[in-house]
Amino acid sequence: MIVKDINIIGGGPAGLYAAFYAGMRDLNVRIIETQKTLGGKVHFYPEKLIWDVGGIPGIRGAKFIDQMIEQGLTFNPEVITNQKISKFKQTDGGLFVATSESGEQYLSKRIIVATGGGIFNPKKLPLQYNVKFEETNLHHHIYHLKDFKNKNVVIVGGGNSAIDWANDLIGVAKEVHLIHRNDTFKAHEYNARKLKESSVKIHTHTLVKELVPNSAGTSVQSIRVRNSQSDQDYFLELDELLVNIGFDNELNFHHDPSLKFKLKDDYYIEGSSIAQTSVKGVYAIGDILEFEGKVRLIAGAYNDAANAVNQIKLSLDPDAEEKARVSSHNNRFDKKNQEKKD
Template sequence: MTIRDITIIGGGPAGLYAAFYAGMRDLSVRIIDTQNLLGGKVHFYPEKYIWDIGALPALTGAKLIEQMVKQGLTFDPEVVLNTKIISFEKREDQLFEVRSHAGEVYLSKQVIVATGGGLFSPKRLPLQYDKQFEETNLHHNVYRVNDFKDKKVVIVGGGNSAVDWANDLLGIAGEVHLIHRSASFKAHEYHTRMLLESDASIHTHTIVKELIPDEQNQKLTAIRIRNSQSAEDTTIELDELIVNIGFDHELNFHHDPALKFRLKDDYYIEGSVKAQTAVEGVYAIGDILDFDGKVRLIAGAYSDAANAVNQIKMNVEPSADEKAQVSSHNERFLEKNNEIKNRFDF
């Protein structure tokens, strides 16, 4: 069984940067993620622009994922996907046994928790319907807005996701309807005002009562809605239905009392500015980590990752330097720099 210096639980921005930085420090790494691809929750907004990463002009979530993954895999870490971690424990020989839902055991000298906002699954409409519709035209997220070009789109929800997608699809979709059970919206005020002043059809105090499929029961052709104030029912024909009514949050392994993490708000792992947790040998980085002055930006996740890896390096090799040498002088990049020079004939 292969022993790694570090097992990183979570393959989003924090975990990927930790893998890269650990490579700079000549540490062996394993990344484990529950999803079938790396990138974390940035996959929820592949076409939205991200502006707040230092030195990078606005880029889409999809482009950010591409660049993060490429950088994270620079030093060839082991990658384990479709694997949910349920527990870990420290053995007498000081190695950690990290266990998955399927019973696999991964051995590691130290552990980094980079699980971000946690495990989420989209809330579904409280109706009986064929799950086949979720493979045709019932969506819980939007991956490519052009898939909805010139179509009649109905969106259910009143939070940030629903209102954002409604605004984004205006001018792309042929027609946009928003169904919301209340008259007040939980989305940001500016985006809500944009939507209310737009050409979208807004149906407040309204709930979905029935999904109406085609004759082959392959996809939806309409929904029946009810106004809770008038008790009147209306049928809206549609091409695409988007349901954004929130997410169910699953308990994660770090909630296990046996691990003895200190938690804030029953979720975030309390730690230090150097990413240390109450469990010796276990570090937390990115959104899952909380400390006084914590900044929940991707840039902050990168700082957490470097701090955690530097602590691990000194634990694994007590004589090691406190910090990695910067990349412009780091010997780990000499060969790679020469490869780039040869490629472009500098």
């Protein structure tokens, strides 16, 4: 088993930036991510514009993910996806072994916990249906609005996310229907009002009863819905079905009492402003970390990541410089600087 300097658990903004910064300090790392792709929570808002990351005015989430990944992989960290870390422990020799749910083990000298808001899995419709639909026209996220251009779209849900997407699809999709089980929308007032004044066809007190497949059985052709007040069923033809009925949040390894993390609000890992936790050798960064003055934004995650890596560097090599050299004066970029000149 290859021993890395750092196992970074979580491949969101914090984990990716930590991998980059660790490369600037000649530390070798492994990023372990439970989802199939890196990028973290930004996958929840791929079409939204992000304005508050320093030096990047107005960038769509999807493009930002690409850029974060490109930067995060600059120094070729090992990347493991589809592996959820479910526990870790320290060996007698002082190394850490992180173990995934499927039993894979990853050895490192230090650990950075970058697990953010946790593991969110979209809730599925409580119906029997062919899972193949999820590869064709049954979605739980929208990655590119343009994929919905001139389509008949049905959205199921009444929360912020469903309403945001309904509003965003106005003028893009041919027709948008919103199916909601009651008539209270849990959304920001402005967005709920915008929706009600828009062309979106709202079906309140309505439940989805059946997904009707196309003749090949590969996608959803229509849905049967029931108005719970009139008890009447009817069908809606569709091209795309978007289900936004919330997320299931899985408990994460840091809740294991044997690890002895100090937790705030039963979730966040309490640490110092330089990312140290109550467990020696384990650092926390990004949204999962709590300290006075914590900024729970991408910018704050970057600050935590640099602090954690600098602490780790010093703990492994007490003679090292306190911080990485700024990139403009760092010879690790010589080759890349040369390439950029062209």
